Amino acid sequence: MPDLELNCPLPLQYDQIVMAHGGGGRLMRQLLDSIIQPVFSNPVLNQKHDSAVLNINGSRLAFTTDSYVVKPLFFAGGDIGKLAVCGTLNDLAMSGALPLYISCSLIIEEGFAIKDLQRIVQSMQQTAQQAGVLIVTGDTKVVEHGSGDGVYINTAGIGIIGEGINSAPAGIQAGDSIIINSDLARHGIAVMLEREGMNFESTLQSDCADLSGLVQGLIQAGIDIHCMRDLTRGGLASCLMELADASHQAIEINETALPIREDVKSACEILGFDPIYIANEGCFALFVPEAQTEKTLAVLREHPLGQQACSIGRVKAAHPKGLVTLQTAMGISRVLDLLSGEQLPRIC
Amino acid sequence: MKYLDEYRHPEIVKKLAAAIKAITTQPWNIMEVCGGQTHSIIKYGIDQLLPGEINLIHGPGCPVCVTPLAYIDKALAIAAQPEVIFCSFGDMLRVPGTDHDLLSLKAQGADIRIVYSPLDALNLARQHPGRNVVFFGVGFETTAPTTALAAYQAKQQDLSNFSLLICHVRVPPVMQALLRSPNNQVQGFLGAGHVCSIMGYHEYLPLCAHYQIPIVVTGFEPVDILHGLYLCIKQLEEKRCQVENEYSRVVNMQGNQPAQQLMRQVFDIVDRSWRGLGEIAASGLALTAEYEQWNAERRFAVATINTQEPRDCRSGEVLKGLIKPAHCPEFGKRCTPEHPLGATMVSSEGACAAYYRYRRFEHA
Numbered sequence: 056m057p058d059l060e061l062n063c064p065l066p067l068q069y070d071q072i073v074m075a076h077g078g079g080g081r082l083m084r085q086l087l088d089s090i091i092q093p094v095f096s097n098p099v100l101n102q103k104h105d106s107a108v109l110n111i112n113g114s115r116l117a118f119t120t121d122s123y124v125v126k127p128l129f130f131a132g133g134d135i136g137k138l139a140v141c142g143t144l145n146d147l148a149m150s151g152a153l154p155l156y157i158s159c160s161l162i163i164e165e166g167f168a169i170k171d172l173q174r175i176v177q178s179m180q181q182t183a184q185q186a187g188v189l190i191v192t193g194d195t196k197v198v199e200h201g202s203g204d205g206v207y208i209n210t211a212g213i214g215i216i217g218e219g220i221n222s223a224p225a226g227i228q229a230g231d232s233i234i235i236n237s238d239l240a241r242h243g244i245a246v247m248l249e250r251e252g253m254n255f256e257s258t259l260q261s262d263c264a265d266l267s268g269l270v271q272g273l274i275q276a277g278i279d280i281h282c283m284r285d286l287t288r289g290g291l292a293s294c295l296m297e298l299a300d301a302s303h304q305a306i307e308i309n310e311t312a313l314p315i316r317e318d319v320k321s322a323c324e325i326l327g328f329d330p331i332y333i334a335n336e337g338c339f340a341l342f343v344p345e346a347q348t349e350k351t352l353a354v355l356r357e358h359p360l361g362q363q364a365c366s367i368g369r370v371k372a373a374h375p376k377g378l379v380t381l382q383t384a385m386g387i388s389r390v391l392d393l394l395s396g397e398q399l400p401r402i403c
Numbered sequence: 404m405k406y407l408d409e410y411r412h413p414e415i416v417k418k419l420a421a422a423i424k425a426i427t428t429q430p431w432n433i434m435e436v437c438g439g440q441t442h443s444i445i446k447y448g449i450d451q452l453l454p455g456e457i458n459l460i461h462g463p464g465c466p467v468c469v470t471p472l473a474y475i476d477k478a479l480a481i482a483a484q485p486e487v488i489f490c491s492f493g494d495m496l497r498v499p500g501t502d503h504d505l506l507s508l509k510a511q512g513a514d515i516r517i518v519y520s521p522l523d524a525l526n527l528a529r530q531h532p533g534r535n536v537v538f539f540g541v542g543f544e545t546t547a548p549t550t551a552l553a554a555y556q557a558k559q560q561d562l563s564n565f566s567l568l569i570c571h572v573r574v575p576p577v578m579q580a581l582l583r584s585p586n587n588q589v590q591g592f593l594g595a596g597h598v599c600s601i602m603g604y605h606e607y608l609p610l611c612a613h614y615q616i617p618i619v620v621t622g623f624e625p626v627d628i629l630h631g632l633y634l635c636i637k638q639l640e641e642k643r644c645q646v647e648n649e650y651s652r653v654v655n656m657q658g659n660q661p662a663q664q665l666m667r668q669v670f671d672i673v674d675r676s677w678r679g680l681g682e683i684a685a686s687g688l689a690l691t692a693e694y695e696q697w698n699a700e701r702r703f704a705v706a707t708i709n710t711q712e713p714r715d716c717r718s719g720e721v722l723k724g725l726i727k728p729a730h731c732p733e734f735g736k737r738c739t740p741e742h743p744l745g746a747t748m749v750s751s752e753g754a755c756a757a758y759y760r761y762r763r764f765e766h767a
Contacts, residue, residue: 073510075497081741320404384413385625387448392760395497395740 075396079289079334082396103301104223105284106150108216117152119143120211128171128205130249132242132260136178138336139208141265142287144186148267149283149339151222151274152214154186159193159210164203175206186265188212214267217274224301226281231370232348233306234341236269236361237262238314239291243333244322259318264337269358273341276354282342285335292331292379292391294340299377306379307388308368328398331381331391342370410624411447419629420452423636430456431639432588433632434581434724436574437595438465438753439623445757447625457636460588460724461754463577463680464595466542467494468718468753471676474570475500477705478539481568482513484703488531490524491539492546493517497740498749501710521553521567528557528565537699540569545597547571547688548662551669554694566699569690572675574598575606576686581723582614588724591635593628594620596650603658607646615644622650669694679719679745718745721754728758735759 075082092100099107106119123139133141140157147154159179163172183190241262248255266285273280282302286294291313299306315330323330337360343351348366355361368382379391409415435441441461444450450459463469479500482489489505496505496517509515514534518524521538528536540550550567557565574595581589594607599620607618617638621631631649638644648654666688675687690698700706717733720726728734728747738744740756747753 069507069510071507071510073506075506085741317404320407324404324407383447384411385416385447385452386413387451389446389448389761 073396078394078396079287079293080394080396084393102223102225103297104150105146106152106214108150108223115216117147117150117214117216118211119146119150120209121146122207122209124204124207125246126204127246127249128175130246130261131257132245133263133336134175134178135206135208136175137182138263139210140179140182140186140190141263141336143210143212144188144265144267145285145336145339147212147214148265148270149222149285150214150216151220151270151280151283152216153271154188154212154214154267156189156191157183157210157212159190159208161193161195162203162207162209163195163197164205165197165200167205172206175208179208182265186267220274220280222280222283224282224284224298227298227302227304227342227370228281228344229304229370229372230345231281231342232345232351232366233295233308233368233370234343234348234351234355234364234366235286235291235314235338236266236341236355237335237338237363238316238319239286239335239338240315240319240323240330240333242336243290244319244328244330247326248322255322257318257322259316259322262335262337264360266337266339266360269355269360270339272358273351273354276350278351278354279344279347280341281344283339285339287336288334289394290330290332290334291338291340292329293393295379296377296391296393298340298342299374299379301377303373303375303377305371305374305377306368307371308379308381310381310383312365312367314363314365332394332398340367345369407624410622410626412626416452416625416629419626419633423457423629423633424454426633426637426640427454427456428640430458431590431636432458432460432724433591433593433635434460434462434589435593435621435628436462436464436578437593437597437623438468439597440593440595440621440628441465441754442757443623443625443628445761448761449625449628452629453632457632461721461757462592462724463581463677463722464543464574464598465747465753466546466572467498467749468722468747469572469677469679470495470498470541470570471678471710472500473676473708473710474541474568475504476710477700477708478505478568479503479508480705480708481537481699481703482508482515484535486535487514488527488534488536489513489515489539490518490521490527490536491515492519492541494749495539495541497743499743521550522556525553525556525562525565528562532564534564535702536565537703538565538567540567540571543572543574543595543598544601544666545595547666547670548601548659551662551665554669554690554697555665557697558694563696566697566702567690568699569670569688570675571670571688572677573672573686573688574602575610576683577677577680579610579614580680580683580686582610582616584723586723586725589616591617591639592619593631593635594618594646596620596622596627596654599648599650599654599658601659601662603656604646604648604654605656605658611644611646617644618646620646620648620650620654622653679722679747681719718747718755721747728755731755
């Protein structure tokens with residue numbers, strides 16, 4: 056084939072941040088791998104786990120941080136405050152830790168209503184209280200009108216990891232069952248339906264929830280947890296691809312096994328979205344030995360957040376690059392790939 | 404989900420695939436016109452269910468892919484104006500113009516908003532009387548009626564801070580252009596179901612008769628596409644050529660008359676350049692003289708931007724069905740959805756992007 060003289064549109068090397076850099080897809084991974092990770096590189100960070108696992112005086116502590124910039128601030132099933140506490144609790148829980156203390160940093164835009172701020176901090180306190188953790192430190196900054204989006208919240212958290220628990224991606228083994236605790240894509244779709252410009256009537260609520268109690272139940276029941284990951288930004292597909300990549304394993308999931316509500320499916324159809332790439336805030340994937348599948352499902356289903364627990368696939372074999380395939384209902388196997396950034400609604 | 408699950412039913416899919424296999428005796432090249440169909444075919448792996456004799460050619464029916472470079476550059480020039488709120492369908496934002504894309508411009512501070520309907524842009528114009536709101540009207544006859552409605556309402560309400568950058572295109576002329584092409588490979592068409600829901604399928608009767616080619620109006624779900632292919636292959640095998648309607652639950656012969664009437668009222672039929680294919684006579688829609696006041700090209704003096712299409716970009720060959728995306732030497736190398744060399748890699752409906760997302764590993 057002749058060489059191409061490409062005077063068609065030049066490849067765009069972004070020299071500034073675009074929204075897609077925060078979308079949980081390929082551009083974000085490039086940003087982390089090329090700009091951020093190499094600069095901070097150290098053995099703890101390089102574990103690429105939801106929390107850093109720190110060995111201090113014989114104890115293992117989990118330490119994590121996350122920032123919350125959700126719009127709208129109040130949505131069906133939650134608000135930015137609940138989200139900021141649950142998100143950090145879940146990152147701790149995914150490392151197998153019992154969450155203990157969290158921090159709260161608020162960046163508030165000039166002009167923001169005090170009563171809204173009250174609602175948000177009360178929601179944070181209520182969520183923390185229910186989880187049995189204390190918000191023990193914090194910071195408050197105010198920025199000029201137009202320099203923020205109402206309020207941004209950063210939370211960090213620490214928790215303690217029990218003996219023998221290791222849920223980092225390296226623990227994933229061929230033959231493992233992959234289990235999720237609830238239906239997919241509810242948070243992303245619920246939030247999207249409330250955004251400006253969307254005129255859907257819906258009773259859909261975000262799945263935003265603290266998973267630490269559910270995870271503690273698994274630990275107490277003696278489940279041999281190989282890995283856990285909450286399915287937040289980028290959804291199930293992006294999270295599984297990260298895990299496949301980090302563990303060098305080939306993962307296969309079954310399309311027919313994926314629990315997705317009818318209203319979520321409908322919204323996705325209308326917008327041209329694939330629900331397996333949509334964010335969740337109360338859903339996680341759990342890797343356990345195949346022999347423990349039924350026991351794990353039974354333990355999960357005893358908890359209100361695990362009623363819909365189901366097995367969605369398995370780890371097939373070692374694979375140098377890591378690979379995730381979706382077995383479709385029609386018996387065809389499709390390779391999943393990271394999106395560039397967030398999904399954009401299609402024209403028609 | 405009702406009206407979808409039935410059309411994705413694995414057993415029906417398998418039966419149709421077997422039926423196609425049973426009637427196919429020789430190679431056939433069939434083009435699905437619409438990008439939505441291409442996306443379904445690749446996503447569900449429908450081509451993997453077909454006998455080796457059937458070669459699917461992914462047609463020019465992705466509006467994002469065929470919007471000419473000149474119009475992306477016009478959009479960028481307008482959106483960069485400080486008083487402008489530029490409204491677009493989501494997937495146009497990543498299409499590269501000469502220097503950058505709308506997403507980069509947005510990152511530099513331009514007020515660029517994703518809307519789901521042109522009427523949302525009209526609402527923005529009402530809410531922001533001090534700003535100039537522009538809607539980027541792209542797409543086929545499927546999206547053109549709502550753009551026409553926005554123009555009509557803007558005129559009715561004498562909304563002076565709203566205008567439209569129109570690059571709507573028509574399907575029948577591009578099908579004709581492909582059939583006229585000396586290296587045409589297409590032996591049968593799956594017609595674009597959603598376009599036909601607006602336009603009906605009477606426009607295809609003369610095409611079918613003149614070029615002696617089967618045209619089957621087809622939907623977008625796996626069962627639809629396989630059923631459309633079955634009907635098309637059956638015609639080819641039986642040496643018939645007819646216009647058939649597989650998508651009868653949505654499409655009738657005459658289409659949506661009020662929508663067509665509104666389009667006639669607001670738009671003139673004009674010649675239009677297609678990215679990768681060049682100029683095609685009577686293939687575009689433009690605002691009539693009566694609506695000139697709402698024409699963003701005139702309001703922002705961008706009508707003279709006339710970026711030439713690159714001669715060497717191979718997306719034209721992909722759109723004509725002469726090569727598969729993976730046959731391009733840059734596919735998956737210099738050209739990826741993050742850094743597309745051509746527009747067929749940008750939209751999720753673009754053939755290159757669909758192959759990249761679902762098939763890349765097979766070609767590695």
